[in-house]
Amino acid sequence: MKKIITLIALFISIIAFSQNKNAKQTIEVDGVCMMCKDRIEKAAIRTKGVKSAIWNVKTHELKLIFDERKTNVETISKKLAQVGHDTKAVKATEEAYNSVHPCCRYRDEDVKKEHEN
Numbered sequence: 001m002k003k004i005i006t007l008i009a010l011f012i013s014i015i016a017f018s019q020n021k022n023a024k025q026t027i028e029v030d031g032v033c034m035m036c037k038d039r040i041e042k043a044a045i046r047t048k049g050v051k052s053a054i055w056n057v058k059t060h061e062l063k064l065i066f067d068e069r070k071t072n073v074e075t076i077s078k079k080l081a082q083v084g085h086d087t088k089a090v091k092a093t094e095e096a097y098n099s100v101h102p103c104c105r106y107r108d109e110d111v112k113k114e115h116e117n
Helices: 002-018 034-045 073-082 094-098 109-116
Strands: 023-028 050-055 061-066
Touching: 023 073, 034 050, 034 061, 034 073, 061 073
Parallel strands: none
Antiparallel strands: 023 061, 050 061
16 A cells, blocks of 8 residues: 555656746737737736746747746636737637727738838
């Protein structure tokens, strides 16, 4: 019986240590301007377990450092969608998208063109 308990405890500790405290991931997040950058980074960093979030306006890449024991990319994507920004994994609802400033409406082709200059 002691051997079984010891094996179970060993297995649990291996699983606990296999999750990365400083996981790095890059995800694509739709947006067009510096106001989007601010909103995206704030939403990500306010997600429990996220240590760093830097979004690039030109590439639309959000570089993340997070604790896998506390969060994951899907949870972070959901938080971004809640503030109106689409990711490949989660699309923002129309209500959330419409809550962003009119100059941040990245789904609108005219808005995209205005930000290209």
